[in-house]
Amino acid sequence: MGSIRVFLIATMLATMTLFNFVATLQGYQSSLEEAERLFDNHLSQMVKLIANLHVEHMASNLNQSSDLAYQLWHKDQLVASSANSPKGFITELTAGFDYANFNGYRWRTLVHYAPDSDYWIVAAERTDQRFVLAEKVIIKAVTPIVLGIPLVGLLVWLIISRGLKPLRNLSFQLKHKQIDDLTAVKIPDLKDELEQVVQSINDLVRRLGSALEREKRFTADAAHELRTPISALKVQLHNIAEEVSADSQSFAQLKSGIERMQHLVEQLLSLYRFTPEEFANQFERVDIYLLAQNVLAEQHDAFEARQQSLELEGSSCYIEGDPFSLGALLQNLLSNANKYTPFGGEILVSVECSEGKVYLKVEDNGPGIKPADIDKVFERFHRLQKNLDQVFAQGCGLGLTIVKHVTELHRASIDILPSRFDSGCAFVIQFNEV
Amino acid sequence: MFLNSVILIFQETLEAAILMSVLLVFARINGIRPTWIIFAIAAGLVGALIFAFNMADISDWFDYVGQEVMNALIQLIIILCLTVFIALQSLRSRVTVSRHQNLIYITCMVAVVSLAMTREGSEIFIYIGMVLQQPEYIRPTLTGTGIGAGIGISCGTLLYYGLLGLPPRWAPVCGATLLALVSGNFASQAILNLTQADWLPYTKILWDSSVWLPEGSLQGHLLFAFFGYEATPSILQGIAYIAGMLFIGLSAYVGYRAAVHGKKLQPRGELVK
């Protein structure tokens, strides 16, 4: 139905205009009829005056005006007339009001018969003059109504805008609420109608917040509790290693399974390690280029194993951030590229700064991501192309979720674009420079 | 000068406002952004100005009946556009239309509004142009123009929101019915114009209701704008009115058949909105 405000203003203004204007028209018509009656009265008074005057005095006693004409007939003889009257009859000599055209105008005529003197008196008044005069008076009353409509429109606009302000305020707050902002919505000067809405929203937000908090704590606690038994398992694994033959397949699978479990637990822990509030306090100046150099050096072996070329280009760029989590971010992006890019592929990391922004890009010539999948890749435990190859088996589907989490903590943005190679994609993270 | 400017402006504005409201409702139902109306109004104003400035010469065409012929032509083109429009509307209410068909649909809306404005606007421009030559009439005429336009636009606005406020199933039906009435009205007026030009023969009067409901009364003007009411319509006008309405009904059926046919050809589900 569109905007409530536009609907209210348009329909209210239309209704008011309609009724106002129709009422004005009615008023105009009855005023005009009244004016006609007045003018007719005036005409009949004049006729009576002429009848009572002596013929010879007529010319001097009646002031000659161009919009009045009269004739005095006696036995079909024109006894007296005004200068502007025609030579013949103005109109038929039948008593009463009528209209006639002469002298290039339309006239309202009145014929009166004085039986005692046998005089026919014909008086005429120009209709256009009468009309212009009457209309002038009425229009003066009508014009303010028409001119008032824009003013009324403005007032209606202001009043309705004011009335809908809390609603607009609420929708603005909800629209601009950060996804992870679970604080209550606050509307100043709350109206009764909205109170229930705001209350329900805040109630929902609060319940959602505590549910999320519980989930977070449970995951973090569970991961933390799992660390010890996994460490114990690893020790046991190390001990068994001496007892089984080196090429035992079951042992290799057991080992890789325990490593995956450890990786998962570590990832889960790093995902929930920080909350936004405590995070910002530890921010320091970080050279992204230097950080990338270090991470690349650490990860070098994994790329070597898949015969992929790994390059870094760019120069030193500084941002405010947490070096540990930024390292985790780049690690995850790189291991992602490592996994999805086939043997012998190319991976290119670049750091550049321009116009107050620092761009960290990780590009590969792997298969790329379908546009429809772009939104999904950041979801937890989402994996693309499940059976790509064996190396992939090590992933747990949390890497990009961590990447997203870290970018959000740094108030940075992440985009997935086509890479500069023929295929593959580029993860572009945009930070604010310091 | 006041009252006749009210009547003149009101009548012309109301006709255009009804068309615009109904078409805007259809555009809205189909999720078409209302930018087209700006183009339509601009084209209509330009058309009206051109028509008004050349009215004297156009009138001299065809042995002094050019005005009637042009008016009839415009009215018939509007009916044609409405027919195509309704067929496409009937089609798109059942299946998804192609980009090409959507373009025709919007073009029809623009054409209908701009042509209606051309014809009606030109009369207003001629009238205002005439008044501007006489300073003593300017004030009453402008006041009257304000009132006439105000009433016409208000009726259109209320009609628009009234139609939108209807249950979703009924809004298109009511809109199409109004368009059918407009089509019948224009067909009858076109016949009248051609009769006045003596291009069509005189036919007997169908009825005479001028005593009960004179055309010159406020109700008469309102009924004329909505239904093309006339106190003394000719037989040919009556036939044209019914034909104009039937055209709309028929084209709605054509659209429906095309949709059914299209659905049979295509696998179900893909075409359904």
Add this chain to the structure above:
Amino acid sequence: MKFEIIMINKFTRMLALSLIAVMTLYCPHVVAKTPVLEIEIKDHLFFPATIEIPANTKVKLLIINRDSTSEEFESYDLNREKVIAGNRKAVIFVGPLSVGEYEFFGEFYPKTAQGKIVVIANE
């Protein structure tokens, strides 16, 4: 989805053809016996303001506007409406009418520009 396009095209073509047919059929029988009556508009008045025409006869009104301003000939009784530009002529066909009085007026100056057509019975 060519089907409905073809249908609509066929439909419009039929419509256009029938219109042309109707127009050409009735176009030729103009003038000839139709009597012409002249009405002048001067100072927003009709001269003559009353016109007599015979019953059941079609007449051609030739309206000459001597004013510099335009006028719109309008009649609810006759169902006629036509804009006449300043210092121009216009033709309006009226009738055949039955006996009676038919008022007309200038829509732009209805207070002054008034007149009527009186239809009288043929002998």
